Structures are given as structure tokens and as C-alpha cells.
Amino acid sequence: MFLKKIRSVFYLLFVFVLLQSHLNAGTLSYREKKKSVEKKIRILEKSRKSIPFQNQEENWNRLISLKNRFQNSAHFEPLREREKSMLLLERALFRTASDFTLEGRVSAKNLIRFYSDKYLEKEKSQDVSMTAFQKERAATYFRMAKEELDQAEKFDRDGNNFYALILYGRSIQYSLSAFQTMSFEIPNQYIRVLKKKPRKAL
Incomplete structure (x- = not known):
């Protein structure tokens, strides 16, 4: 009788430990997902500063709305509701x-x-104001822009949108640096994502 009670106690303890492990694993999984979601949102947010999006405002506003809903649920809702909000996000x-x-x-x-x-156009015009230093520096920026574009397209084809997005943004910034080095007029839609103010060519 005594041994049966001991076994029952140990069994209950064992079940309790398993249950706690399961709950902790679920919590950790939720936390990891939360970190991943937050990181991806930051990538999208940064991309808006390096890529001149023209047609994404509605997408972005919808995402921010779901993000706010998720953040509210993370503080006040039970785990099931939090997971539901995360899934939507x-x-x-x-x-x-x-x-x-x-x-x-x-x-x-x-x-x-x-x-x-x-x-x-500038080469054909035989513009003498184009110095060797300008050419070399602009060529470096332009080469880097094309390299970043090539890498971005590889990630894009693999379905890795977030890495692709980072690299598309870098490609644009390198191209803009080439524009500035040569004192070329920058297309209007790209002006708002310039990292540096336009300057005269050296």
C-alpha cells in the first residue's frame, strides 16, 4: 500500500514535470517567433528609407495595424489570442x-x-569636366550596385524576400552614390531616399 502511494506521488511528479516542460517549450517557441516577427518588421521599416516605394502605403498601413493589434494582445491577452494575432501578422x-x-x-x-x-550621354558629349577620379569612384559605386542587385535576385529566386529586400536597398544606395559622384540629376522618385545630400563633383 505504501509503495503504491510512493509510485503515485512519483507518477504525479513526473506528469507535472512533463507538463511544465511542454508549457515552457511553447512559451519559448512563442518568444522566438515574436523576435523573428519583430526583426522582419524592422527590415521592412528600414527598406522604406532606402527604396522609394510608390505603391506600398496600403500594405504598410495594414501591417502596422496588425502589428499594433499583436502588441496589445502580447500584453493583455491569453496565449491562444496572442498566437492568433501573431499568425495574422x-x-x-x-x-x-x-x-x-x-x-x-x-x-x-x-x-x-x-x-x-x-x-x-556624358561620354558621347566628351565632357572635359569628367575627371579620372570621378570616373573611377563612380565606376566602383556602379559595380557595387550591380553586384548587390545580382545577389538580391539570387535571394529573391530562392524565396528569401527579406535578404533580397536588404540588398535591393543597398543596390539603390550605391547607384545613387554613383549619380552624386558624377553630379548627374537624380530621378525625382529617388530623391527622398538619398542618404547624403547632393554635392558637387570633385
């Missing part, structure tokens, strides 16, 4: 990142084409 993140990436690719490619056209 994750789905919106996937759709938004896909749309951002598509427009980012077009924007990066267009700017490279704009620069190439401008450079050819």
Missing part, C-alpha cells in the same frame, strides 16, 4: 515582403539603367 508580413521585394527589384534595376543612360 506573420501572414501579412509574408505578403507585404513579397510586394516590397517585387517593387524593390524594379526600382533597383531602373536606377541602374538610368545611370547607364546618363553616363553614356
Whole structure:
């Protein structure tokens, strides 16, 4: 009888430990997902400062609304409601990142084409104000812009939208640096994402 009671106590303790482990694992999983979601939102937010999106305001506003809902649930709602809010936010993140990436690719490619056209025009005009230093520096920026674009497209093809988005943004910024080095007129839609103020060529 005594042994049965001991076994029962140990069994209950064992079940309790298993239950706690399961709950802790769920909590950790939720925390890791939360960190991942927050990181992805930061990437999208930064991309808005390096890529001149024209058609993503509605997407962004919807995402922010779901983000606010998720943050409220994280503080006041039970775990089930928090997970539901997170799921909605994750789905919106996937759709938004896909749309951002598509427009980012077009924007990066267009700017490279704009620069190439401008450079050819200047070469044909045999402008003597174009120094060797300018050419070399601008060529370096332009090469880096194309390299970042190539890498971005590889990530894009693999479905890794967030890394692709970062690299499309870098490509655009390198192209803009090439524009500034050569004192080329920057297309209007890109002016708002300039990291540095326009300056005269050296």
C-alpha cells in the first residue's frame, strides 16, 4: 500500500514535470517567433528609407495595424489570442515582403539603367569636366550596385524576400552614390531616399 502511494506521488511528479516542460517549450517557441516577427518588421521599416516605394502605403498601413493589434494582445491577452494575432501578422508580413521585394527589384534595376543612360550621354558629349577620379569612384559605386542587385535576385529566386529586400536597398544606395559622384540629376522618385545630400563633383 505504501509503495503504491510512493509510485503515485512519483507518477504525479513526473506528469507535472512533463507538463511544465511542454508549457515552457511553447512559451519559448512563442518568444522566438515574436523576435523573428519583430526583426522582419524592422527590415521592412528600414527598406522604406532606402527604396522609394510608390505603391506600398496600403500594405504598410495594414501591417502596422496588425502589428499594433499583436502588441496589445502580447500584453493583455491569453496565449491562444496572442498566437492568433501573431499568425495574422506573420501572414501579412509574408505578403507585404513579397510586394516590397517585387517593387524593390524594379526600382533597383531602373536606377541602374538610368545611370547607364546618363553616363553614356556624358561620354558621347566628351565632357572635359569628367575627371579620372570621378570616373573611377563612380565606376566602383556602379559595380557595387550591380553586384548587390545580382545577389538580391539570387535571394529573391530562392524565396528569401527579406535578404533580397536588404540588398535591393543597398543596390539603390550605391547607384545613387554613383549619380552624386558624377553630379548627374537624380530621378525625382529617388530623391527622398538619398542618404547624403547632393554635392558637387570633385
